Amino acid sequence: MDMSTPALLENYVAGQWVAGNGERTALTDPVTGDTLAYVSSAGLDLDAAFTFARETGGAALRALSYGERAQRLSQIVATLQANRDEYYAIATANSGTVAADSAVDIDGAIYTLSTYAKLGASLGDAHTLLDGAAVPLAKDASFAVRHIFRPTPGVALFINAFNFPSWGLWEKAAGALLAGVPVIVKPATATAWLTQRMVADVIGAGVLPSGSLSVICGSAAGLLDRIGPFDVVSFTGSADTAATLRAHPAFAERSARLNVEADSLNSAILLPDATPGTAAFDQFVREVAREMTVKSGQKCTAIRRAMVPIEHFDAAAATIAERLAKTVVGNPRNESVKMGSLVSLAQKRAVLEGIAALQTEAQTLYDGNRDAAFVDADANSACVAPVLLGLRDGAAGKRVHDTEVFGPVATLVGYRDLDEAVTLAKRGQGSLVVSLYGNDALAMRAPALALADAHGRVHAVDPSVAKTQTGHGNVMPQSLHGGPGRAGGGEELGGLRALRFYHVRSAVQGPAALVEALTQDAAELPK
Known part of the structure; x- marks a missing residue:
């Protein structure tokens, strides 16, 4: 790949590649100091980006069954595997990692996606997940309740750390996309090149419905202001930044879900x-x-x-x-x-x-x-x-x-x-x-x-x-990946447990016939 002429990495939002029109930030080689690329998110229409992801991407993803979404994960795996050599070159240049360390990030991501593709296939043609058996609420069992999971009708925003530009995206996106929730990823600026390139390859392969996957490279300014009550945010970074996020109206007032992975003295x-x-x-x-x-x-x-x-x-x-x-x-x-x-x-x-x-x-x-x-x-x-x-x-x-x-x-x-x-x-x-x-x-x-x-x-x-x-x-x-207290109190992965973060659990109460009908086109979410 040609790294001789630093390029401006474009953002992918609302189904289009868009270059930021403001001040650019340079991505550098940490060993040589050479400039590799530039990023900017200035001037993006964030309202349009979030609306398109929710309404177009989300609707298209939810129209697919869990099994069909699992097939899309398999297609992402094939796309990433076909471009592994270029990802390794980017990691060497932008993250300063030897091949064995790049593998932890790149091949680890591919393995995680592959695992979720297999797990998702086990859910088959279901569009709804069941949480336990029906429970009678009347002595004659004519009236009952059943708990179900439905994909949240919002968007999943990932604010990621610099150390895993590949795995950090895909270990989160595997669960979100399988759940039927569109993804907007904001990678850490210092190592954003690999994330942006992987998104570009997946978009180019056409394996996901339009609006399912977006990437914003540069400043995170304004992103949380667009988070609504049905959106979810996953943050990986410092405990200090996490504390600032928790105080944002998106969570303090609109009650959006926030998953945090922060400092950890393992x-x-x-x-x-x-x-x-x-x-x-x-x-x-x-x-x-x-x-x-x-x-x-x-x-x-x-x-x-x-x-x-x-x-x-x-x-x-x-x-x-x-x-x-x-x-x-x-x-x-x-x-x-x-x-x-x-x-x-x-x-x-x-x-x-x-x-x-x-x-x-x-x-x-x-x-x-x-x-x-x-x-x-x-x-x-x-x-x-x-x-x-x-x-x-x-x-x-x-x-x-x-x-x-x-x-x-x-x-x-x-x-x-x-x-x-x-x-x-x-x-x-x-x-x-x-x-x-x-x-x-x-x-x-x-x-x-x-x-x-x-x-x-x-x-x-x-x-x-x-x-x-x-x-x-x-x-x-x-x-399970996550930890209590200082580690952020979040949970990721853990097999199909990861799906719960991207779903809304609801108790449906009604006539026994209705409660029984909920099992149609549904699968039990494993404990």
Whole structure:
């Protein structure tokens, strides 16, 4: 693909490609600093965009059955697979990711869409989803009630983060489109190119009804002002921004639904029986090092706090540092590089400031930046090498339990007993995921249950699943993605559970014959 002449990426709204007519924002290569493209959303007719999506796109999607919409997801999968090589090139240039990290985003999105295509096919020709059995409301059962789900007659607005321009769109859109709800996506500006290109390919393939999918690149100004009572918004980003969104009249007054995925201080816990030299200890070390370096630590599910019994602190510190020292950092175009850059110089500054803040209470166990020799990249690039910090007495810490550094950074935290480990994990005030590493699966039951109320996902690993476990940070479409408290309180994925966010549940009360007739052209939504 030709990247020599930066182009203005157009927006797709109201069934048309439209260029913004205001100030442009440059998208850059985080390694070389080269300008790759420009974006602008100025001058768009947002009222027309939202009306067209609701009335034209929504009506056309709802006219299809769940099975037919699932077929459209399969066609999207085929379209994306046909263009994978170009997506990888865009990710390398705009996100600074090595091929393996680009795969997490691009192939992860394709797998998620494929999964929902299969799940949706199981709903067949249904246009309505049933929620449980009919319940008599009269002694003679002549009058009854049945709860049903119908697609919300609004639009789904996605305000996405910079770290997953592909998966961030499609893991949300899979559920929305299958539900019959049109999508408008506003990708993070820094890495909007990949999102915009994927939307362009799907629109060009003609696999969706007009108005089903729109993309707006640039400023988000004015988007929430168009959100009505039947619209839904899914936001991925900082807790501070999420707090601002929640106060917007769209939610505070018009009661539109808002799903939030925000900050998360995820933990990995080495259980007391996983002593150095055991398989579980080795798995813990591998997973911590891997989660620090995959996508340069720019994952909402990455391990931020690695908790170990105090007596194993030194052994864990040495073995994790040894693995990190083998990480080759630099320009992702060089085949020897195993970890690319952060997505921008702004993110680099934020990460370095975050490291400095944590260093005020934690010691530095390993810092790859001290003698950094980035491959085919210099100090002006957005490259940052892995940094492992340590706090032997985890209970004495404050910042390590409330400061998320969104990069290749983690803190090794010592604990005295398992009860303290659970307490320390919960000091994150709600997280997306916590992982447990031990040699006895049954011994994981108590901590798994104790941690479940503060985490969206509990990921347990013993030696029997070392080769089959899906990874602490990998979000599988069959599992819930989200978390309580600080993590945003949202829920995504989880198989067909994802459909509930895009539906309105209603109780239909009436004569038994009517209630029975509701089962026609309907399918039970799996629990």
